[in-house]
Amino acid sequence: MSLYCGIACRRKFFWCYRLLSTYVTKTRYLFELKEDDDACKKAQQTGAFYLFHSLAPLLQTSAHQYLAPRHSLLELERLLGKFGQDAQRIEDSVLIGCSEQQEAWFALDLGLDSSFSISASLHKPEMETELKGSFIELRNALFQLNARDASLLSTAQALLRWHDAHQFCSRSGQPTKKNVAGSKRVCPSNNIIYYPQMAPVVITLVSDGTRCLLARQSSFPKGMYSALAGFCDIGESVEETIRREVAEEVGLEVESLQYYASQHWPFPSGSLMIACHATVKPGQTEIQVNLRELETAAWFSHDDVATALKRKGPYTQQQNGTFPFWLPPKLAISHQLIKEWVEKQICSSLPA
Numbered sequence: 001m002s003l004y005c006g007i008a009c010r011r012k013f014f015w016c017y018r019l020l021s022t023y024v025t026k027t028r029y030l031f032e033l034k035e036d037d038d039a040c041k042k043a044q045q046t047g048a049f050y051l052f053h054s055l056a057p058l059l060q061t062s063a064h065q066y067l068a069p070r071h072s073l074l075e076l077e078r079l080l081g082k083f084g085q086d087a088q089r090i091e092d093s094v095l096i097g098c099s100e101q102q103e104a105w106f107a108l109d110l111g112l113d114s115s116f117s118i119s120a121s122l123h124k125p126e127m128e129t130e131l132k133g134s135f136i137e138l139r140n141a142l143f144q145l146n147a148r149d150a151s152l153l154s155t156a157q158a159l160l161r162w163h164d165a166h167q168f169c170s171r172s173g174q175p176t177k178k179n180v181a182g183s184k185r186v187c188p189s190n191n192i193i194y195y196p197q198m199a200p201v202v203i204t205l206v207s208d209g210t211r212c213l214l215a216r217q218s219s220f221p222k223g224m225y226s227a228l229a230g231f232c233d234i235g236e237s238v239e240e241t242i243r244r245e246v247a248e249e250v251g252l253e254v255e256s257l258q259y260y261a262s263q264h265w266p267f268p269s270g271s272l273m274i275a276c277h278a279t280v281k282p283g284q285t286e287i288q289v290n291l292r293e294l295e296t297a298a299w300f301s302h303d304d305v306a307t308a309l310k311r312k313g314p315y316t317q318q319q320n321g322t323f324p325f326w327l328p329p330k331l332a333i334s335h336q337l338i339k340e341w342v343e344k345q346i347c348s349s350l351p352a
């Protein structure tokens with residue numbers, strides 16, 4: 001090993017160690033906040049709050065991007081005071097992460113009903129003026145946020161929605177009580193613990209070796225195609241869901257599959273998207289679209305897909321009345337799955 005190589009390796013090891021160390025410290029800190037109500041209350045004192053109104057995050061605009069402002073506990077108390085609200089409302093907030101310096105981050109919804117307030121929903125326009133921002137539907141803002149804010153706000157929205165929908169015990173009918181971090185709710189009458197849930201969804205890019213299969217639901221924006229997606233049924237493995245969904249939606253049998261990556265997806269109410277590549281037997285490629293599920297599905301060539309990946313919006317109607325063929329935005333795992341397929345096709349077609 002040369003001297004240079006030795007130094008480079010040691011440096012690499014040092015960086016790996018440092019990264020791991022920060023990550024582990026952060027993870028252990030968040031774990032403690034979820035388990036220990038007093039520690040979490042203390043963390044709120046020095047923490048920062050992302051605000052929502054009826055599940056729409058507070059955003060500010062800066063150079064064609066949305067920014068998600070954070071507020072200190074003091075600012076929040078002042079704000080609630082100004083709008084005649086009890087500071088106890090802050091107890092509705094949920095822990096969503098922390099910085100590397102262990103500043104805990106929380107999310108609070110000022111529009112949803114609160115157990116700590118009589119006139120629960122604070123007036124949106126007045127709040128927006130006061131906060132110098134707007135509460136914008138996450139669906140309309142997600143793709144104009146940086147990756148960190150997109151991920152934090154998605155988590156926050158899913159968690160706030162879950163708490164809003166699980167105020168009562170399904171066994172006793174009594175009100176449930178959240179812990180300070182919001183990582184669970186407990187029914188005081190029978191001690192049943194409820195944990196936030198998300199639905200597993202598979203997203204599969206089917207290929208026949210040279211082409212890939214993309215589909216449209218009628219609810220998609222005009223011209224947009226994506227990989228096949230479907231919720232896991234209870235009792236199914238990921239592999240079984242993929243085989244069933246592909247058979248159900250396009251009438252094909254999967255021959256082999258390969259896991260690619262996963263992503264939290266906040267719509268419709270918090271899903272874990274599990275993305276996979278799948279292949280069908282080369283001779284068995286005739287699509288039979290299930291029109292209850294899809295508007296259409298088709299095989300696309302490598303070149304068509306590569307061109308669509310490069311296409312930039314807005315995707316407006318063309319003179320012949322059709323819309324250009326386009327793919328989900330970069331942040332969506334379906335985009336990344338399709339991009340990987342395109343890149344793999346290029347590699348496999350290169351001369352050895």
Ligand SMILES: NC(=O)C1=CN([C@@H]2O[C@H](COP(=O)(O)OP(=O)(O)OC[C@H]3O[C@@H](n4cnc5c(N)ncnc54)[C@H](O)[C@@H]3O)[C@@H](O)[C@H]2O)C=CC1
Pocket residue numbers: 199201203226227228229230231265267268271273293328332333334335
């Ligand atoms: N992040 C991404 O790149 C993409 C994400 N998706 C997401 O994947 C999800 C699933 O795709 P679909 O084709 O709609 O699923 P799907 O093919 O399973 O069909 C949806 C139907 O499944 C039933 N269903 C079963 N379990 C459900 C549950 N837990 N929640 C809601 N409906 C359930 C309902 O009848 C619903 O109408 C969509 O909600 C969509 O948001 C879809 C494409 C791309």
Ligand SMILES: [Mg+2]
Pocket residue numbers: 228229230249293
């Ligand atoms: Mg589907």
